[in-house]
Amino acid sequence: MTTPPKSRLGPLPYLIFSSRWLQLPLYLGLIVAQAIYVVQFVRELWHLVDATLFGHVAPGTTESAETTIMLTVLGLIDVVMISNLLVMVIVGGYETFVSRLRLDGHPDQPEWLSHVNATVLKVKLAMAIIGISSIHLLATFIKAASLDPETIKWQVLLHLAFVVSALALAYIDRIMQPGDKPAH
Template identity: 35%
Template structure:
């Protein structure tokens, strides 16, 4: 019976590697994001003499949005892989290793994720409010409601983490 239990535990433990292809997929998802960034950047540069400052600002906000999305993918990729699959040993001792790498647990990753979503959401709202033309109050109301949901969720996640940390330190 102990041999069966040991075998099951080995299989379950090895099962974490089933997540590895998902992280490879996230890495590959950076390719269209790179394309989109440089396509937008080229558009800004090729229309710089005919664009208004408002149009340039909107286009730069689009670039920021794209960068934040890329950062979010890298955060989830590194932290998720290290938390659930394996340590990235090749990064040990690397000069340019991100300082947070190896220190972000799943709850910290959730807080960083929600923080990134709030930042992306606020950029999208800012772009909407800066655009000229028709204003759809119903649509913008929903977008503001969703943004506030992200904000409140982030605050609640942070409070739960504080309470959990306080509970751990009292033991």
């Protein structure tokens, strides 16, 4: 059995197809942004340890130690969730739009990467954004007594907009999947 000959692309289709590599600097930039988040995480973690173990509290702080710890931990969780979002965009976007990573059989290959496409990536990103927004909203509720009610209202509305958008994306993904319709 012979393999079919590879078809050669004309100059314009080759240029258009090759243009996907212009995204590489964008993904490399996101890796740099992730490194900055790692530095931010370590800095915040050090402030938490310093304030908790050594009692060094920032001057002018009126919050209780428990509230300060809780808000700092929420900030750390926020940094981790944003970093997770960056990983999804970097790995999933590169795999979907630029080139295959060829991780088949690698023990550390993320499970979700085997079935990633643009739609799945959008839904995963929307869910990550909701998680990040939830952390910010929780921090807002903890500090609610010192915030303007209008600010709280707009943060809640923005979070609800994220939730509705994610549900719409998930629904659209669901109805576009042929053969996955639930039985009546």
